[in-house]
Amino acid sequence: MYRFRVGAVECAVLNDGDLFLPPEALFPPSRRSEWPPIQVDAQGHIAIAINCLLVWSDGKTVLVDTGNGTHVEKKFEGGGQLIGQFARVGVTAEEIDIVVLTHTHADHAGGMTVFHDGRFVPAFPRARYVIPKADWDYYTAMDRPRELFVERSLLPVAEHGQLQLVEGQDFTVASGVQLLPAPGHSPGNSVVLVESEGETALHTGDLFHHRVFFEHQDMVRDQEVLPEMVPVSRRKMIDLVLERSALLIAAHEPHPGLGRLVRDGDRVSFHPGR
Ligand SMILES: [Zn+2]
Numbered sequence: 001m002y003r004f005r006v007g008a009v010e011c012a013v014l015n016d017g018d019l020f021l022p023p024e025a026l027f028p029p030s031r032r033s034e035w036p037p038i039q040v041d042a043q044g045h046i047a048i049a050i051n052c053l054l055v056w057s058d059g060k061t062v063l064v065d066t067g068n069g070t071h072v073e074k075k076f077e078g079g080g081q082l083i084g085q086f087a088r089v090g091v092t093a094e095e096i097d098i099v100v101l102t103h104t105h106a107d108h109a110g111g112m113t114v115f116h117d118g119r120f121v122p123a124f125p126r127a128r129y130v131i132p133k134a135d136w137d138y139y140t141a142m143d144r145p146r147e148l149f150v151e152r153s154l155l156p157v158a159e160h161g162q163l164q165l166v167e168g169q170d171f172t173v174a175s176g177v178q179l180l181p182a183p184g185h186s187p188g189n190s191v192v193l194v195e196s197e198g199e200t201a202l203h204t205g206d207l208f209h210h211r212v213f214f215e216h217q218d219m220v221r222d223q224e225v226l227p228e229m230v231p232v233s234r235r236k237m238i239d240l241v242l243e244r245s246a247l248l249i250a251a252h253e254p255h256p257g258l259g260r261l262v263r264d265g266d267r268v269s270f271h272p273g274r
Helices: 029-034 082-089 106-112 133-140 148-159 229-243
Strands: 002-006 009-021 046-057 060-064 098-100 113-116 119-122 128-132 163-166 171-174 177-181 190-196 199-203 247-249 258-264 267-272
Touching (some): 002 190, 009 082, 009 190, 046 106, 046 190, 060 171, 098 171, 113 148, 119 148, 128 133, 133 163, 199 229, 229 258
Parallel strands (some): 128 163, 199 247
Antiparallel strands (some): 002 009, 009 046, 046 060, 113 119, 247 258, 258 267
């Protein structure tokens, strides 16, 4: 848990734990010479943190992303520690007013639900779940094989009437908290902007899976849903971050994932810290 303020808005980065995945799931094999140095475990996996963000703004408690969840079968192992972190900030799941997702992939959406009495139910019983509609439509479409997280994380929230789908434009989630489209990684992929009293912070979601992508903006994995959009979205957000001297909360950098961008000529680099 790491607390900080953006202007008058109180924030905390909660660590859902590490996610273990093959490096090819993060970096394109075709550009191996540009990969950063990596360390793999006995299974050949690398570990990356999952950083979720709590924002207290204007009487609302907002959770940005829900981590990998506690479900037994996961796409990639790890994470699932988010709810355990809540006590450390003195918050209960019942107190979350709004859950906002940067996108609907398993390591961000997995904690939307919990398994209770033989079925998956919303983990945040009072919350409105704000979700990019383009992701919902793409991943719940009946004409493609459904991934596990659709049945377990997405659909139960709709069944409980807690779903709010957002079309692809800037959307105010709560006072000073906005969901901004950054498509490419998924059709509805987005980032979350927090603004107060002239200060700005940005939760990157998976627009930048790793700090190397701030520098290599055109290094894109084949499996991205709209690969040609990824560099466009990255450049747009880099410009916004530099223009506003925004603090970054990088979803998969070591907890708490805070950092700043520096542009030196054509080169953009990520510097950890506040
Ligand atoms: Zn992710």
